[in-house]
Amino acid sequence: MESILAGLLRYGALVASGWIATGMAMSMFGGAPPNPHVGLAHRCMAIGIVLLIALPVLRVALTTSGFLFERDYLFAAISGAVLGILALGFLLGTINPHIQFH
């Protein structure tokens, strides 16, 4: 299980950095301002950033299924609880009335 987790983190971070690097290269070398690729560049960077935020969540999900597979139900419940806390956080973030959008 540990090598799968290491792989997910390493290649996930690599893919996310790839998207970010592509976006940055586009905004840097896309041409003189007004840069026609700026919208696309931002989209690429956003994909990379969202992917990075999602990686740890994916990692916890994978760990949970790993423990289930090993029939270690106590630790499956513990990592499931971490997953639940993360979901609660995202839910709070989207419904919190104090959030200002810029």
Next chain:
Amino acid sequence: MSIGTPEYSLLVCLASLAAGLLGGMLGMAAGIFIVPALTLMFGLDIRHAIGASLVSVIGCSCGSAASAMENRLTNVRLAILLEIGTTVGALTGVVLSGVLPESALYLLFAAILVVSAHQMFRKRKTAGSTAGLEAPPDRWATRLRLNSSYPEPVTQQEVAYSVSRVWLGLVLMYAAGAVSSLLGIGSGVLKVPAMDSALRLPIKVSSATSNFMIGVTAAASAGIYYARGDILADVAAPVALGSIFGAYLGTKILIRTSDERIRTLFIVVLLALAVKMFLAALQGENPAGGI
């Protein structure tokens, strides 16, 4: 210089590379250097600095957690258990951040840094004698099968260790998680000393396990920051790219240096940051200068 220009992105990227390198070496995330760099050097709004820093904290921990796991230094079971503490703490921190004034946060942070440095220093003086010392056995650590072993990177010898005071560790991780989301740092600076002294782990294991937990802790608050629009792509992108690469190089150095040298470096960095944070607290609400 304004956000989004190529020079700005390049400079932010280079600063983040340096921060990531130092962070990876010390088993901390780069956020602790990135927030001061973005606010003091680049004159960025602190909320945007924290948002960008959280993304970089996740990126750094991915890279270094992967290498540490391949070297079998990470205690995955312990990390999962302690993540309950850190994620609940992160949510608490997000709620608290609306209540506390900025200068109080800086002051709190300076105090925590001094305490960590002191703990590290005390441990260092007795480091020679703790090698043969048996840690008190913990009922919960045995029941949850948290005790493990790791291969010493230099000698390749298998070193067994046991985990003590699990409950104290969970409480400390809750506090570390709250600080992490309040200040946009990985708070490995708190997690490593806490695991060192409460759980009595070997420092390489606590560094690796802390790196493994940091990503999840930061993701818990980064999601909220993203929904708020406090994560600006033009800042977060170069910060993430630079720090991920830096952290990757940093872990290579962590594996090769001796425990004693890491500790000394750690103490110096902790004290320097404490002074910096204290000064920032005195300067008031907005110490931002800009270049």
